Amino acid sequence: MKTIHLDGHEIPFEDGQTVMDCALAADKPIAHLCHLPGYTPYGSCRLCTVKIDGRFSSACTQPAREGMQVESETEELKEMRLGILRMLFVEGNHYCPSCEKSGSCRLQHAAYNAGMLDPHYRPFYPKREMDASHPDILIDNDRCIFCALCVRASRDVDGKAVFDISGRGLATRLVVNSKSGLLVDTDISVEDKAVHVCPVGAILVKGRGFEVPIGMRLYD
Amino acid sequence: MTRIAIDPLTRVEGHGKVTLQLDEENRVIEARLHIVEFRGFEKFVQGRPYWEVPVLVERLCGICPVSHHLASAKAIDRIMGVEMLTPTAEKLRRLLHFGQVLQSHALHFFHLSSPDLLFGFDSEVQQRNIAGLLKAYPDLALKGVRLRKYGQEVIQFLMGKRIHGTGAVPGGMNKALSIDERDRLMKDIDDIIEWADDAVDLARDIFLSDRSYLDFAGLSSSFLSIVGEGGLHELYDGRLRCTNAMGEFDFDGVADSRYSEYIREEVKSWSYMKFPYIVEGKGMYRVGPLARINNCDRMASPLAESRRKEFASIGRPVHATLAYHWARMIELLHCAESMRDLLHDPDIIGEDLRVETSMGREGVGVIEAPRGTLIHHYRIDDEGLVEMANLIVSTTHNNRAMNEAILSVAKHHIDGRQEITEGMLNRIEVAIRAFDPCLSCATHAVGKMPLKVDILDHRGERLCVLES
The missing domain is CATH 3.10.20.740 (Ubiquitin-like (UB roll))
Incomplete structure (x- = not known):
């Protein structure tokens, strides 16, 4: 072995x-x-x-x-991870108190595990547009951490190519595959794996938030 | 002229200050309650998805988040075309709200106001707080703490947390009450009712012990609240009723969605809190326990109903500002009795929690929060994002009345005096506290608590500042 x-x-x-x-x-x-x-x-x-x-x-x-x-x-690596998490928080707009992913969010969970008590760095407060054009699915770009899980899920599991990551550095954005740039004009479906794989609250099924009570969420 | 400022106000929820303008002979010519917190929720809820709103807006307040949560959820239900919840969901929401009102009323009476009433308005300032109460009246103070704790436990069982949990979702609730949770609440409910009953005695006896309390911070106004069928006292759902100073209807049986036809809001440059008024006659009105007890024709719980009749026997409507405390304790008892009844109802442990929804555009949710009528109104766009929000919060309704009460106290206790004592200024705070204002709710603010009093002389220069 x-x-x-x-x-x-x-x-x-x-x-x-x-x-x-x-x-x-x-x-x-x-x-x-x-x-x-x-x-x-x-x-x-x-x-x-x-x-x-x-x-x-x-x-x-x-x-x-x-x-x-x-x-x-090790202390060195734990400190480094804490720094990465803090940077992830400040480069997006993450408001856990009203986020429906709270309690089931991998970013929040990782931050708790890392002992993160504050963002430490000055928030960037980037301006990112929400895409609510699709009748069943919402993209809250404020919360995207560009992990590309939706990109991989759409491509490798759903056999589509709905998502991609575009741009560099601070201009990095999640984009969708339609001429209008809107989700409603893609071939995504609410059953697609890409809709359910998001580790944060960036891709959501509309109208379903807060259905899981506190105490029964993924990381409670 | 001299200006007196109480800044910050203490033992109220939120941050504000009072200024008193005196003339050259130290006569009060103007009194203003300034709310210096900034309002923001109506703006930043715009663009958010509708199902997020009940959880977002409960962050308005740490004292009555459940009331905001439920008022908002009711508005979202309307948007989603929900005509009626399942019996279990409706009863769970009612139980939740009784827990909210019980804990808030207990907090206000025992922690914030009873020190004034038990020690006296002129007593040592160091004594006039919950710590002083625990020392001088340990049994009473502990009962107050436990009453509040019980309400918080109800909230925790139904929302997962004592403050800022989740519970109501469009068309219902997200969690059933387990049999174990029901039984744990049942175990203590008889004690809660007994202590609440004692609290009514205490509030009544204090109010009736001094004839000057009848006129303290005296004013006369209309009263607004929701009532149920046949004038039933309601906290969760009903139709708008407004009675004038003589007890006659200004309006009655008005669907809550039509609130804007009857109530308008005015803005003043010196406060972030708006000044609502009754459209007809531009009249001032009050909300909260005093308004609800005055307005209703009966209460569903027997002990509270007998107490209401006793209250009404001194006059209807009762206008005395300090009678707020008595009315508040009658509601405390009503909440406790109503919770007992709900806990014995088999529906309360049901599992049928939600009904189907379909998206509309606009909805209004009105609830009786601890401090009074709370209005949440939203309009959403075709994509399900909020495009308009209007919140009229309990304390805001009372804004004009609180200003009048301050002026009344100032004229009576400060007018023409050469020396202004802390006790005199505390009377102003006592008047404000009777309304149990939540200044952070009223402006939907992030901020600190206390209130400050400023005194300016006739040249506009600050004579003194009192703050904690």
């Missing part, structure tokens, strides 16, 4: 698995946002950054190799 060492624990892996895959299989999760088992690794959020044999690497994209020494829960 091939193994890696994660924070001193010996973890088995099979060929083709990433460091993240085998860590999750061994119930030694590494913090992550843009990764979801079954989806092509993307490596955009960098929250799963670990040190492998002394070098930084994202656990979700790095294939496991025999004898790797992986550090994850």
Whole structure:
């Protein structure tokens, strides 16, 4: 059996698995946002950054190799993750108190786990338009963290190409595949996996918010 | 001229200040309650999806979030074409709101106002607070704390949190009350009723103990509230009734969605809080416990109904500002009795929580919040986003009346005096507190609590400032 060492624990892996895959299989999760088992690794959020044999690497994209020494829960890496989370919060507009994803939001959950008590950095308050054009689906761009899970789900699971990430740096935006630029003019359907894979509250089914009571939400 | 400012006001919910303008002979020529918090919710709710609104607007307030949540949910129900909730959903919402009113009334009477009433308006300022009450009247203070705790527990069971949870969703509720939760609430309800009954005794006895209380902060006005069928006292749903100072109807049986035909709002440059008035005659009116007890013809709960009759025996309508406390405690008892009845109702543990909805454009939700009639009005666009919001909050209705009450106290207790004492100024706060104003609600603000009094002389220079 091939193994890696994660924070001193010996973890088995099979060929083709990433460091993240085998860590999750061994119930030694590494913090992550843009990764979801079954989806092509993307490596955009960098929250799963670990040190492998002394070098930084994202656990979700790095294939496991025999004898790797992986550090994850060190003070250095925890501090780095906290910084990444703070930057994610301030570069969008995240108002947890009235967000229907609160309690089931992976960004919020990661922030709680990281001990984040404030955003630390000055918020950017970017101006992003909401797309409510579709009768069943809403895109609240304020909350998008550009993890591209919807892009991958639409392309790889739904067999469509509804979403993509466009632009660079602060101008990065989630875009949809229609001439008008509106969701209503795409071929998306409310049953599509892309609608339900969003880790934050950016893509929502209309009129369904707050149906899960507090105490029964994903991370309660 | 001299101007006196009370800044900040204390033991009220929110931040505000009072200014008194005196002439050269120290006679009060003007009194103003300034609300210095900034209003914003009506604006930033625009563009948000309709189903988010009940959870967003409850952040208006940490004391009565449930009232905002439910008023908003009722408005959204109307937008969504909901004619009637399931019996379980309606009863759960009512139970939730009784919990809200109970905890708020207990907080106001025991924590904020009873120190004035038990220790006296001129007593040591250090004593006039809940800590002083706990020391001098430990049993009473603890009952007050436990009454509030019970209301908070009801809220927690139904909304997941004591403050700012989730519960009402378009067309119903998101959670049933479990049998275990029902039984836990039932265990203490008899004590709650008994303590609430004692509180009515206390409030009544205090009010009747001093004849000057009848005229304190005296004013005469119309009263606005919702009432149920046959004039039944209502907190959750009903039709608008307004009685004039003589107790005759200004209007009655008005559908709450037509509120704007009967009420308008005026703006003044010196306050962020608007000044609503009755359209016909531009009349001042009051809302809240005093208005509701004056306006209703009966109450559904037997102990509270007998107390209401006792209250009405001193006059109807009762105009005395300090009678607010007595009326508030009658409502406290009514909430406790009504919760007991609901807890014994088999529907309360039902599982049928929601009805189907279909999207419309506009809706009004009106509820009787602890402090009075609360109006939420929204219009949404074709995509389901809010394009217009109008909120008329309980405290706002009382704005004119509070200004009148302040003027009345100032004329009676400060007019012509050479020396202004803290006790005199506390009387102004006592008058304001009787209304149980929530200044952060009234302006939908983010801000701090206390209120300040400013005194300016006849040249417009500040003579003194009193603040906590």
